[in-house]
Amino acid sequence: MAAPLRLGLAGLGTVGIGVVKIVQAHADLIAARAGRPIVITAVSARDRTRNRDADLSGYAWEADPVALARRDDIDVFIEVMGGSEGAARLATEAAIASGKDVVTANKALLAHHGHALALSAEAAGRVIRFEAAVAGGIPVIKALTEGLAGNAMRRVMGVMNGTCNYILTRMQSAGLPYDVVFEEARQLGYLEADPNLDVGGIDAGHKLSLLAAIAFGTKVSFNAVELEGIGAISIDDIRHAADMGFRIKLLGVAQMTGRGLEQRMTPCLVPDSHPLGQLQGGTNMVVLEGDSVGQIVLRGPGAGMGPTASAVMGDVIDLARGVRMPTFGVPATRLATPIAAHTATPAPWYLRMVLLDKPGALAKIATALGEAGISIDRMRQYGHEGAQAPVLIVTHKATRDDINHAMGLFAATGVLVGQPVALRIEEV
Amino acid sequence: MAAPLRLGLAGLGTVGIGVVKIVQAHADLIAARAGRPIVITAVSARDRTRNRDADLSGYAWEADPVALARRDDIDVFIEVMGGSEGAARLATEAAIASGKDVVTANKALLAHHGHALALSAEAAGRVIRFEAAVAGGIPVIKALTEGLAGNAMRRVMGVMNGTCNYILTRMQSAGLPYDVVFEEARQLGYLEADPNLDVGGIDAGHKLSLLAAIAFGTKVSFNAVELEGIGAISIDDIRHAADMGFRIKLLGVAQMTGRGLEQRMTPCLVPDSHPLGQLQGGTNMVVLEGDSVGQIVLRGPGAGMGPTASAVMGDVIDLARGVRMPTFGVPATRLATPIAAHTATPAPWYLRMVLLDKPGALAKIATALGEAGISIDRMRQYGHEGAQAPVLIVTHKATRDDINHAMGLFAATGVLVGQPVALRIEEV
Numbered sequence A, B: 001m002a003a004p005l006r007l008g009l010a011g012l013g014t015v016g017i018g019v020v021k022i023v024q025a026h027a028d029l030i031a032a033r034a035g036r037p038i039v040i041t042a043v044s045a046r047d048r049t050r051n052r053d054a055d056l057s058g059y060a061w062e063a064d065p066v067a068l069a070r071r072d073d074i075d076v077f078i079e080v081m082g083g084s085e086g087a088a089r090l091a092t093e094a095a096i097a098s099g100k101d102v103v104t105a106n107k108a109l110l111a112h113h114g115h116a117l118a119l120s121a122e123a124a125g126r127v128i129r130f131e132a133a134v135a136g137g138i139p140v141i142k143a144l145t146e147g148l149a150g151n152a153m154r155r156v157m158g159v160m161n162g163t164c165n166y167i168l169t170r171m172q173s174a175g176l177p178y179d180v181v182f183e184e185a186r187q188l189g190y191l192e193a194d195p196n197l198d199v200g201g202i203d204a205g206h207k208l209s210l211l212a213a214i215a216f217g218t219k220v221s222f223n224a225v226e227l228e229g230i231g232a233i234s235i236d237d238i239r240h241a242a243d244m245g246f247r248i249k250l251l252g253v254a255q256m257t258g259r260g261l262e263q264r265m266t267p268c269l270v271p272d273s274h275p276l277g278q279l280q281g282g283t284n285m286v287v288l289e290g291d292s293v294g295q296i297v298l299r300g301p302g303a304g305m306g307p308t309a310s311a312v313m314g315d316v317i318d319l320a321r322g323v324r325m326p327t328f329g330v331p332a333t334r335l336a337t338p339i340a341a342h343t344a345t346p347a348p349w350y351l352r353m354v355l356l357d358k359p360g361a362l363a364k365i366a367t368a369l370g371e372a373g374i375s376i377d378r379m380r381q382y383g384h385e386g387a388q389a390p391v392l393i394v395t396h397k398a399t400r401d402d403i404n405h406a407m408g409l410f411a412a413t414g415v416l417v418g419q420p421v422a423l424r425i426e427e428v
Helices: A014-025 A027-034 A065-070 A086-097 A107-123 A140-147 A162-174 A178-187 A202-216 A235-243 A305-321 A361-371 A400-413 B014-025 B027-034 B065-070 B086-097 B107-123 B140-147 B162-174 B178-187 B202-216 B235-243 B305-320 B361-371 B400-413
Strands: A005-010 A038-044 A060-062 A076-079 A101-104 A153-159 A246-257 A260-271 A283-290 A294-301 A349-356 A376-381 A388-395 A416-425 B005-010 B038-044 B060-062 B076-079 B101-104 B153-159 B246-257 B260-271 B283-290 B294-301 B349-356 B376-381 B388-395 B416-425
Touching (some): A014 A305, A027 A038, A027 A305, A038 A065, A065 A076, A065 A086, A086 A101, A086 A107, A107 A202, A140 A153, A140 A202, A140 A294, A140 B140, A140 B305, A162 A235, A162 A246, A162 A283, A202 A246, A235 A416, A294 A305, A349 A400, A361 A376, A361 A400, A400 A416, B005 B065, B005 B305, B014 B038, B038 B065, B038 B305, B065 B076, B065 B086, B076 B086, B076 B305, B086 B101, B101 B107, B101 B305, B107 B202, B140 B283, B140 B294, B153 B202, B162 B178, B162 B235, B162 B246, B162 B283, B202 B260, B235 B349, B294 B305, B349 B361, B349 B400, B361 B388, B361 B400, B400 B416
Parallel strands (some): A005 A038, A005 A076, A038 A060, A076 A101, A260 A416, B038 B060, B076 B101, B260 B416
Antiparallel strands (some): A153 A246, A153 A283, A246 A260, A283 A294, A349 A388, A349 A416, B153 B246, B153 B283, B283 B294, B349 B388, B349 B416, B376 B388
16 A cells, blocks of 8 residues: 555644544545545644644644645645635645645635635646535535536536525524524524624635636636625515515526626525525535536535535545646636626516605606616515505516616615615526 | 547447537537547447437447457547446456446446456556446536545435436326326336336446445445335325325435445335425435535436536546546455345335225234334324225334335235335435
8 A cells, every 4th residue: 555645734623623533533444445544744723722622642733834834744734724814825835835735625715815826836736625615515626627527617506605594594484584593693603703704795705706716717706706795685585585486595606608707696586496495504505507417406514523524535535546636627827817797697686675655656666677677577565564665576687787777766766765675586 | 738538439329429529519628627638539339320410420430349449549448338238348348458447327237247347447457437327417426436535424325217206206296197107208218128227226226336335335236235116106105195294206225234235226205305305307316424524415417418428528537637546436356245234224114005994904904013013103094995995104113124024914914905005214
């Protein structure tokens, strides 16, 4: 059997300890599958004294992850610290510069610096793998980069933030408003220290930008992702959507259009009969559409110790087996600079707004839609609330630009109470 | 860029022509991803004169697939002819013996000869890949062998015969009996020439045996798969199951138990809230359960030109990229001989039978269950049909042996009309 593959593990939080547990529990199984033993040589974390529920006594300790990355006795640098800058970035760069392959769970780092890191890794003959960065335990990077490599990809979609999906499905099942469920999620420990990373769609947007780079052979362009969080979704929206046979999901969509690369991470309506609509709680789902394969749906846990460590170890075992390919599936030097095209694909829209209950209010809204070139599929004024009239509209196909135009015209009517909600109805 | 990878393609039916179309349509895309061009050098099929809707003029023609397999100008032999014996087997053996890697869509060949082929390929330093053999376009072999390689697998399940799932869901949605829908499926061309390959569960059983070998590191043992087809499922069973919140699926289950390897491909009840229960029509679904990752669900088209060719090309591109690993994930010499344990895992059962409508009939059945050590969760005698009384029973957990014992006792009561139906309720 070949020499062991030696790992340096930077980060001993949930995911890092999960990796330690798998390496220790399944040494024989992994050696049989990888064709060689896989061992941890050295580890690094901020606080050495913390009790971590794992025996780390056999591993060298480095206080500095950069020093870990540079050690001569590791082959693969595993980065599970997180953060797009600082130690994670410096250590990853150091690992590449000192001839190590890299396995990372860090979506933020790759969303911001993935192209530069891929260029330097490939120039140095090193490999970066990041299965754990997208959709936790679901082997979606592998499915897209390898399994579907014979396809021109048409569209990639995903529900990739379990916290947002937990909040939206809990609002629906318990009939609770956003603020209450948000607070529940916080107390359950589901939210990042900065909750906007979750509910603002940023974390999921990072993941989408990585999938888009692979699917369409373009440089990672997270800054071009149209981001909209779930904070404006009300229990009313969820109920109205359900009445029409839809669910509201924070849905990522990436597709190449005639006008450029469309990347969106926004709350959308999806049919309750589609697996995306049926997805409950913290589970993740990714939909991959290729010209030959059609639609593939992958579902599984998007976070947690075991699932994320499973993804890290899949990458590590690939490296042990000698599997080597460019970070984003084609050489980084060949990745195209995408033209951002947020609004290219028209769709029906769900609009909900509250109008002053006075004669002609609804007509003004209908007129504004007409002026914006948007035709109405369904329109309904329902149960009055004092002097206010809630109105629900489903449009025929329109672009985001059309909708934005209409929203401006709505505001000018003087009959609106508060802000309208506009949610795309995604055709899945 | 490296030298082209040269393919010899044996079989120019639906899948073979699908491969030709992808190679021709996406030459540049594939070369970018594979790091080298992928070209077809030579092809083989039974009838050269048939019109095939593809330009084959650039390829050498071999009437004999064995001769194709032996050509010096191919690197990879693609076998999409089908059949567990004859030309497919001989040509695959010839390819390995003459130093070619093999990509095959042939589940029957591998279910019967996979271990021997893997042994000879690995002894010769060659690779066999077979993504297209299981669940069509879904990259499930890759997910299991590579993506989840850090997991001890707990269970693998799947709905892997689209024709059976079409028949069962169509019976339910249209309220039509089995025979009528079977005939519809035949006329739609969904059935194999020998329909028992589909409705008898053999084709799906082949696929399950391949997944089990990878998941549990055992020799392929198709002959140990407990097979039961869908021919005995009535529209009544489907309706009763639905009333209780279940769907009936031809479900494959493989798991390692304390008593050995359990492999079943049988009609089961699964909850309608699980993705398996929600699966409609000809779509396939595979569920992979690992100790770290938990439950991963993969869904997609299980057959057809595009999806199957997509799977073949994923394997081919892997080979072009230099990805090489043992056929079943660990060296074939290390695959264990499994002990077959069909009946190891107890489950609740759905039983439906028709009794003679006379005093004491139901009591005799209840007594028989008690004698077999099976306790009753629910029991219902419903709408009489003349002198016959249909009875529905849901048991508490029992093994297949217990149920078989009870069935023997039922027969001895003298109150049965026809054969009882016994379907396992799978906990998913």
